[in-house]
Amino acid sequence: MRTTEHLVVGAGLAGAATAWRLAQRGHEVTVVERTEPAAHDGSSHGSARIFRYAYPERAYAQMVVDAATGWVELAREHGASLLAPAPAVDHGPLRDPRALARVLEEVGVEHELLSAAEAGARWPQLRVDGEVLVQPGGAVIDAEGAVLAMLDQARAHGARILTGWPLGSLERTATGFVARAEDGRSLTAGRIVVAAGAWLPDLVQRLALPAGFVAALPRLDVTEENAFHFPYRDAHPHGTWPTTIHKTPQILAYSLPGGRDAGSAGQKVAEHAAGRSIGSASRRSGAVDPSNRERVTAYVREHLPGLVPEPYAETTCLYTTTPTEDFVVDGVDGVTVLSPCSGHGAKFAPLLGELAADVATGSAPAPERFRVGAAPARG
Incomplete structure (x- = not known):
């Protein structure tokens, strides 16, 4: 033994x-x-997770700062970075960019606030919702x-x-x-x-x-979430696409460059924590929820005009969440x-x-x- x-x-x-x-x-x-x-x-699994600093609580923002040191260490020991640079964008009336900016100021993270017009000029492929918080040090994590x-x-x-x-x-x-x-x-x-x-x-x-x-x-709530990949209308016409988090009373959506998960041909877009509760990974079905596909496609049509609003790939993934997250x-x-x-x-x-x-x-x-x-x- x-x-x-x-x-x-x-x-x-x-x-x-x-x-x-x-x-x-x-x-x-x-x-x-x-x-x-x-x-x-x-x-x-896969190659696309968001690395961003913005949290409404200082403790979590500071933890991201501390974790970033570990990612640098891993890159040094591994010989290559597992984080692909991509600015992180936060917007929406329930995301409160100004409050997030105050927290980032406290923990010393580079950031800027842009008006909707300024953000639209920088990223015309996005249709932002009011003021925008930008974290230039954001990235996409290659999870696998x-x-x-x-x-x-x-x-x-x-x-x-x-x-x-x-x-x-x-x-x-x-x-x-x-x-x-x-x-x-x-x-x-x-x-x-x-x-x-x-x-x-x-x-x-x-x-x-x-x-x-x-x-x-x-309580550990296991949910089966849905994620969709939408093709770029052209070959990255505005440089590197940012990651986005957009929070409104109707939806909490996120997007990020999809990486090799779907051939690097589009943006991964999903609704956060909108999946069905399944109790455990052993009861995962692998079946995408058609109503969620419709909501996310409608979201892309309205807020991500740089994408074709027709998913070319889709998948399910698992969240395990405590009541406080x-x-x-x-x-x-x-x-x-x-x-x-x-x-x-x-x-x-x-x-x-x-x-x-x-x-x-x-x-x-x-x-x-x-x-x-x-x-x-x-x-």
């Missing part, structure tokens, strides 16, 4: 980052992944590439990566844990980090966690649970790996708002 000091369950962005950080600190690490890293039916790069760095520091290893159960022993795969394979570990993404709801009762800890976990980074009795809620967690990956490594080794607690049983954050 194989033995390891730290066992990391899940090889998405969160698990890969944790393995990298633990191995980097000199710990013995084994990663077990249900299928393969950045699996296509998980939350860390980042997972593979972090795992490569973990391996370089001695970590083992086991694929096709779905965790079936976790049992406590006098010295740690026995982890058993669904097919009966097993290994022993001193400490466990569970970063299973949308499979976490199915695993919680199998993790040998105290009942009180399980009861105090925030805060993350879960906490542990008890040798088991650390890490859930960097989908929809806005990708940009924090290097930092979340640090936080999980701190909790797993006992070197530092996670931020209070991410601990199990923490009071709901106030806006």
